[in-house]
Amino acid sequence: xxxxxxxxxxxxxxxxxxxxxxxxxxxxxxxxxxxxxxxxxxxxxxxxxxxxxxxxxxxxxxxxxxxxxxxxxxxxxxxxxxxxxxxxxxxxxxxxxxxxxxxxxxxxxxxxxxxxxxxxxxxxxxxxxxxxxxxxxxxxxxxxxxxxxxxxxxxxxxxxxxxxxxxxxxxxxxxxxxxxxxxxxxxxxxxxxxxxxxxxxxxxxxxxxxxxxxxxxxxxxxxxxxxxxxxxxxxxxxxxxxxxxxxxxxxxxxxxxxxxxx
Amino acid sequence: xxxxxxxxxxxxxxxxxxxxxxxxxxxxxxxxxxxxxxxxxxxxxxxxxxxxxxxxxxxxxxxxxxxxxxxxxxxxxxxxxxxxxxxxxxxxxxxxxxxxxxxxxxxxxxxxxxxxxxxxxxxxxxxxxxxxxxxxxxxxxxxxxxxxxxxxxxxxxxxxxxxxxxxxxxxxxxxxxxxxxxxxxxxxxxxxxxxxxxxxxxxxxxxxxxxxxxxxxxxxxxxxxxxxxxxxxxxxxxxxxxxxxxxxxx
Numbered sequence: 001x002x003x004x005x006x007x008x009x010x011x012x013x014x015x016x017x018x019x020x021x022x023x024x025x026x027x028x029x030x031x032x033x034x035x036x037x038x039x040x041x042x043x044x045x046x047x048x049x050x051x052x053x054x055x056x057x058x059x060x061x062x063x064x065x066x067x068x069x070x071x072x073x074x075x076x077x078x079x080x081x082x083x084x085x086x087x088x089x090x091x092x093x094x095x096x097x098x099x100x101x102x103x104x105x106x107x108x109x110x111x112x113x114x115x116x117x118x119x120x121x122x123x124x125x126x127x128x129x130x131x132x133x134x135x136x137x138x139x140x141x142x143x144x145x146x147x148x149x150x151x152x153x154x155x156x157x158x159x160x161x162x163x164x165x166x167x168x169x170x171x172x173x174x175x176x177x178x179x180x181x182x183x184x185x186x187x188x189x190x191x192x193x194x195x196x197x198x199x200x201x202x203x204x205x206x207x208x209x210x211x212x213x214x215x216x217x218x219x220x221x222x223x224x225x226x227x228x229x230x231x232x233x234x235x236x237x238x239x240x241x242x243x244x245x246x247x248x249x250x251x252x253x254x255x256x257x258x259x260x261x262x
Numbered sequence: 263x264x265x266x267x268x269x270x271x272x273x274x275x276x277x278x279x280x281x282x283x284x285x286x287x288x289x290x291x292x293x294x295x296x297x298x299x300x301x302x303x304x305x306x307x308x309x310x311x312x313x314x315x316x317x318x319x320x321x322x323x324x325x326x327x328x329x330x331x332x333x334x335x336x337x338x339x340x341x342x343x344x345x346x347x348x349x350x351x352x353x354x355x356x357x358x359x360x361x362x363x364x365x366x367x368x369x370x371x372x373x374x375x376x377x378x379x380x381x382x383x384x385x386x387x388x389x390x391x392x393x394x395x396x397x398x399x400x401x402x403x404x405x406x407x408x409x410x411x412x413x414x415x416x417x418x419x420x421x422x423x424x425x426x427x428x429x430x431x432x433x434x435x436x437x438x439x440x441x442x443x444x445x446x447x448x449x450x451x452x453x454x455x456x457x458x459x460x461x462x463x464x465x466x467x468x469x470x471x472x473x474x475x476x477x478x479x480x481x482x483x484x485x486x487x488x489x490x491x492x493x494x495x496x497x498x499x500x501x502x503x504x505x506x507x508x509x510x511x512x
Contacts, residue, residue: 260398
């Protein structure tokens, strides 16, 4: 039951403040590089970072930025939770039952390779340009990825531990909570982390094509005006939000799930 | 299909009657189907310490899994005495949940709200793991993990305790101290034990009865009572003499 944890292999020799210093230095270096390039090229379609942050501040003060980011985050959250629940259920059933797996494997490959844009267009055509259609489109794009990852976990469930749980009369609830789910946790974490980045990118496309609010809708609007400063302002603001979710929520959960490892 | 765990109240609690007419491993690849067990009939008295010994691959573990009810694909039946027989199984590997602490692993073997939860610390002290309740198993040595598995097996106070080479791949002094620990726990609370080993000395030291299996015949070829008093079991010479008698070693 030993797995290598990349997080503990790399960078353990460095103190934490040095790692933070490298990270901050790298970001500052990128901003300086961007500023210099923008000043050299002098084109209205390549704004300086100063101009981008000024646009971000304006949009923040008007309340627009937080409103649209909020709408996008809400869609990301609902679609993400739906995809994780449905995808995990499919993955567990397929991983535990050979016949079902054999039959539905082709379906899974089909959905894995279906372009996101096709799913979005079909959902809007079939269900109208509604909130429900938008969220279904995002979830359907993510479900096959979750199912494939969790299926691997369900296939590798330990028979030894299942027998132990049976002999010590765990019952189904204790078995699920203490034996099965902890074995699947790394697979849930893997699909959650890749899932979050995939889901928010698809949500933007869904908003661009059929919603009248959200970051994707705003990007579409500013694209029509060729306002690159504002497009970059929204993109940067959203990257910051996603990083806060990664460091503030996902990494602490991963650390807690992995606390028993040597 | 076989009936496992039929409640027959004419048998005393902790006793069991095992009949295996035939157990076959199905053919796989180029290997033909072959019987692993046949014509096995064992009657076990309550609170006896039965050691099943024999070369590796002779079907000892298969027999234990049949008794445990983990394997029901055989011809024959297993009858347990008493109305409600509680079984414990100490496996060849400790099979602790690595994501639960030692204390949690032991607690999980007990039903929720069971009064014996209050005895976990005492149990850990008895197996020499005092102060390790909040440690995760992978941070412990194999010997300590085996102690934790012993504690889990004993805390439930089983009527029948099954043990499958629980001290294999330990260094000699560690294995010896765990054997003494097992004798101590068993003397304090005698229970029916079925213990598998291929170590003859271990068999004689622990068992009150030894069943020898042979791989070629896939059955039990010798059934012997061990003539040693509890105090003689820690005497190396006495154990060796008894080992020579039972196994006809020269």
